[in-house]
Amino acid sequence: MSALAADPDVIRIGNCSGFYGDRLTAMREMLEGGHLDVLTGDYLAELTMLILGRDRMKDSGLGYAKTFLRQLEDCLGLALERKVQIVTNAGGLNPAGLAEKVSELAARLGLDVRVGFVEGDDLLDRATELGLGSPLTANAYLGAYGIADCLTAGADVVVTGRVTDASVVVGPAIAHFGWQRTDYDQLAGAVVAGHVIECGTQATGGNFAFFTELPDLGRPGFPLAEIRADGSTVITKHASSGGAVTVDTVAAQLMYEIQGARYAGPDVTTRLDTVELTGDGPDRVLISGAQGEPPPPQLKVSLNTLGGFRNEMEFILTGLDIEAKAELAQRQLESWLPQRPAELDWTLARLDSPDAETEEQASALLRCVVRDPDPNKVGRAFSSVAVELALASYPGCSFTTPPGNGSPYGVYRPGFVDAAEVPHTAVRPTGCRVLVGAPSETRVLADVPEPELPEPLPVAPTKRVPLGRVAMARSGDKGGDANIGVWVRTDEQWRWLVHTLTVDRLRELLPETAGSAVTRHVLPNLRALNFLITGLLGEGVAYQARFDPQAKGLGEWLRSRHIDIPLELLP
Template sequence: MRIGNCSGFYGDRHSAMREMLTGGELDYLTGDYLAELTMLILARDRAKSPDRGYAKTFLTQLEECLGIALDRGVRIVANAGGLNPAGLADAVRALAQQLGLAVNVAHVEGDDLLPRAGELGFGNVLAANAYLGAWGIVDCLGSGADVVVTGRVTDASVIVGPAAAHFGWDRGDYDRLAGAVAAGHVIECGAQATGGNYAFFTEIPDLTHPGFPLAEINSDGSSVITKHPGTGGQVSVDTVTAQLLYEVSGARYANPDVTLRMDSITLSDDGPDRVRIDGVRGEPPPPTLKVSLNSIGGFRNSMTFVLTGLDIEAKAELVRTQLESALTVKPAELEWTLARTDHENADTEETASALLHCVVRDPDPANVGRQFSSAAVELALASYPGFTTTAPPGDGQVYGVFTAGYVDATEVPHVAVHADGTRTDIPPATETKELEPVAPFALPEPLPFGETQRVPLGRIAGARSGDKGGSANVGVWARSVDQWRWLAHTLTTDKLRELLPETADLTIHRYLLPNLRAVNFVIEGILGEGVAYQARFDPQAKGLGEWLRGRHIDIPEGLLE
C-alpha cells in the first residue's frame, strides 16, 4: 500500500495536497500539521473563540482536492484537528455539502487534558494534550471513513493507522508497527526526506521544487521510501538517514503503540529515488504517554544595537552599563548577547558591524514595554559612536513556554467518533515496557590516524538538528565505513563542547547508531523553555547541525579523498 504525505507543518506548501493526489498512485494521503509551537498558536486561537483551534489551511486544501481524492479512492488522514478535531470534522462535512460531495468524515479525540490539568498535576496551562497513538485512526478507517482528522497524535501515527488498518495488524505486531513508525518518521516532515534541509544539498538535482515523499509499506512492516515520478529533489540512503536522525534520542524511540528500536533499522538502495527500510524491530510501548504542555510565560521585548568598526567590546560594555542604569524597574530576566558578525578592514558597513542583542522578560508587561525600549532609544545621542538600532521602540509581547509532562496511559481517553456520531473507546495498551537505556554499543575498530588536515567537519559528515522542547538534538552521520570508524571515536561529548562552545556548561547525551553510521547528541536546556521562549537566535536549533559541520577539526587525509 502507498501512503503519501502532503504536509510537514502548519504552513507547508499549500499545493502539495493536489500535487500528491495527481502525481501518481496513492491509497492514503496524510498530513502532519502540528508541532510544539503550533499547539501554542492554536491554543491562543481557541482562547479567542471555542470554534477555532484547528489548522484552517487544511480546509482550503480540501476545497480544491476533496473531489480529486474521492474520484481516485484516496483516503485522507491528518492531525490538522489540533485542539478542536470535532470542529474540524464538522467544517469538513460542511465543505463537502457545499461542494455537493458525499463524504464519510470521522475524527479522533481524547488527547485534550486541559479540563483535568490541575487534577493531573500540570498546573495552570493554556493547553495540555497527550500524544495518542494510531488505533483510533484504525477504528475510523475500519468503519469506512474517507477522511479522518485527529488532535495531538504522534507524528508517525497518521501513517501507522492506515498501515495497520490496511493489513489488519494486531496490537502485538510490534515489528510491523515499528516498521510503520520508521516509515512514518521519514515521510511526516515532507520534503525533508527528498532533499530539503539536507547537508549535502548541492548534490540534489532540481531542488527548486522538491516532490513530497511517499512510503510503499508491505504487510511485514518493511517499506520503500520514494516520491512521484518526475518530481524534484531526490530520495537516497543519505536523505532518509538524515530524516531518521531528526528529533530523536537514543536506540529506543517511544510511541504510544510500540517502541521502535532505532538500532535495528537497515537502509539499502532500491533503485533511483527508492530506499528500502527493513530489519526493523519493535518492543511494547511505555506505560505512560507524553503530554504537550503550553502556557503563557509572561512578556518579552528586545532591542538590537548595531556596533560598527573599532572597539566593539568597549562599545558593547558602554551601552550595556548605560541601559541597565537607566531602567527604573529591572525586568525579571535580562539577557545580553554579542554576535561578532564584524570583519576587520571590511569593505561594506554591514560586514564591519556587530550586533548586540538585549532580551528582557517579565510577568508584568509594563516592565518590558516602553520603559525598556524607550530607555534604549534615549541613549541615541549619548552613547557609543555610530549608535543605531535595528527597530524603533515597541511594547512587550506575550511569549509561551513549552514543557513535557507524562501521564499513565490508562488516565487518557482515546475515542474514535464516526460520521453517524457513534463513539468507540480505544483501550490503552495492555502490554507495556518501561523505557530503559540500551547497553552501549562497542565502538568500531579505530582508524589509523596518519596525516591530517584541519578542515570543516562537514567535508565528510552530514548532520541534522532540531528542537525537543527546551533541548535540541544533533544527529551526525558518515557516508563510508572508514569515515564512521573515525567519527565514532573522535566526536565525543567533550569534542562537541569544544566545537560548540554554547554547550560547554550543558548536559549532553551521546548515542551511537551503528546501522546508520551515526552519532546522535541530545543537548539539554540549550533552548530554554521551548521555541516560543526564544532563548537563542535559532530558537528551534535547525541550524545547530550546520554550525557543527562548519567547525574545523583534524581529519585524516585519506578520508578526504
C-alpha cells in the same frame, strides 16, 4: 472508498504537509502526481499547539489548522475521484470542530464524504487532577489505533488532535494489514516510515547537508511511503516531482528530533539501532530491520503555558572598539531602566570583519532580550529607554527595529500520564464512539547500552578541515532540548567518527553547550551518532532562549567547525 488499498501487500501513503504553514499546493501536487492510497498531513508542533491555544482563547470554535480547509476545498473532489483517503492531525485542539467544518464543506461542494475523527487527547479540564499544573494547553500524544478504527469504518477523511507525528501513517497501515497491538516489529517499521515522511520535503532533499550534490532542488516533491505487510517500507516520491530520495536524505530525516536508540511511542517503542537503509533504485530507499518493543506505560503530554511577556532591541555596532561599544550600551541601558525586568539577556554577534569593504560587513549586532510577567516592564518602559541612547551612547549608535510593546511568550514542558487515564476515542462517520483501550503490555523505557565499537583507525596523516567535509548532520528541537544527528558514508569514516566525536569533543566544538548535559547515542547500522543536548533551548521554541530557538542550524554549525581528519578519509 474502502479502508483497504487496491494492493493487499502494499499500502502507498503520501504526505502533503510538514508543519502549519507548509506549501498550500502540496495536496493537489500529491493527488495529481501519481497513485496514492492515503494522503496524510502533519500540521502540529509544540509551537503550533500554543498558537492554536491562543486562537481558542479568542474563539472557542477555533483551535484547528485553518489552512487544511483551504487545501481541502480545492482538492476534496479530486481525492474522492481518485479514491484517496485523507488522514490529518490538523484538528489540533478541536478535532470535532474541524470534522464538522469538513462535513459542511463537503455538503457545500455537493460531495458525499464520510468524516471520522479522533479525540481524547485534550486533558486541559483534568490538568490539575492529573498533576499537570494549570497550562494553556494539555494534550496527550495518542497512537494510531483510533485512526485505524475510523478508516476501517469507512471514513474518507479522518481528523485527529494531538497524535504522534508518525501515527497518521501508522493508522492506515494498521487498517490495511490488520496488525494487532503486539505486532511490534511491523508497527515499528511503520513508525519509522511515518517519521521519515511526516516532515514533508526534508525527506526529499530539503535541509540536506550535502545539498549541492542533488540535481534538482528547485522545488522538492513531497515523499511517500510504500509500506509492506512485514513493516518494511520503500521511501520514494512521484516521478514528476523535484528533489531526490537517497539513502542520505532518508537518513537525515530519520535522525531528526530523536533522542536515544529507543524511540518511544504510544503503540510501540521502536529500536532505531536496528534500522537499515538500502538503495532500491532511483529515488527509492528501502527501510528494513526495524524491531519494536512494548510501549512505555505512560503517554507524553504536551503542556504549553503563557510564560509572561517578552521584548527585544538590537543595536548595530560598526567599526572599531566593538567590545567597548557593547559594554557602554549595556551599562547605560541597565542603569537607565526604571525597573529591571525579571530576565535581561545580552548577546553580541561578532559579524564584523576588519578593514571591511561595506558598512554592513563592518558591523556587529548587540541584542538585548527582556522577559517579565508584567508587560509594563518589558514594553515601552524598556524599548523607549533603549532608543533614548541613540544620541547619548557609542559612536554610530543605531538599531535594527523601532521601539515597541512587549508580546506574550509561551513556555513548553512535557508531562506524563498513565495511558489508561487518557480516553482515546474514535468517532466513526456514523457518529458511533469507540473507546480505544490502552496497551495491555508495556515496558518502562530504558537506555540502550552503547554497542561494541569498531577498531579505531591506525594513526595516519591528517588535515585540519571542517567536519562537514566528511560528515552530514541534521539537528532539531524537542521542547527545551536539542539533538544533533551526525553520520558518514563509509565504514572507514565511521571507524574514525565514532572514536573522535565524543561528548567532550562536541563540547569543544560547540562552546554554547557549556552548562547543558550532553548524551551520546551510537547507531552503528546508520554509521551515525546522535547527541541530545538537554536544556539548550530553555523552555521551548516560544521562549526563544537563543537566536536559533529550534536548533535548526546547530548541526550546520557543528559541520563548519574545524577538526583533524585523516587524509585518506577526505573526498
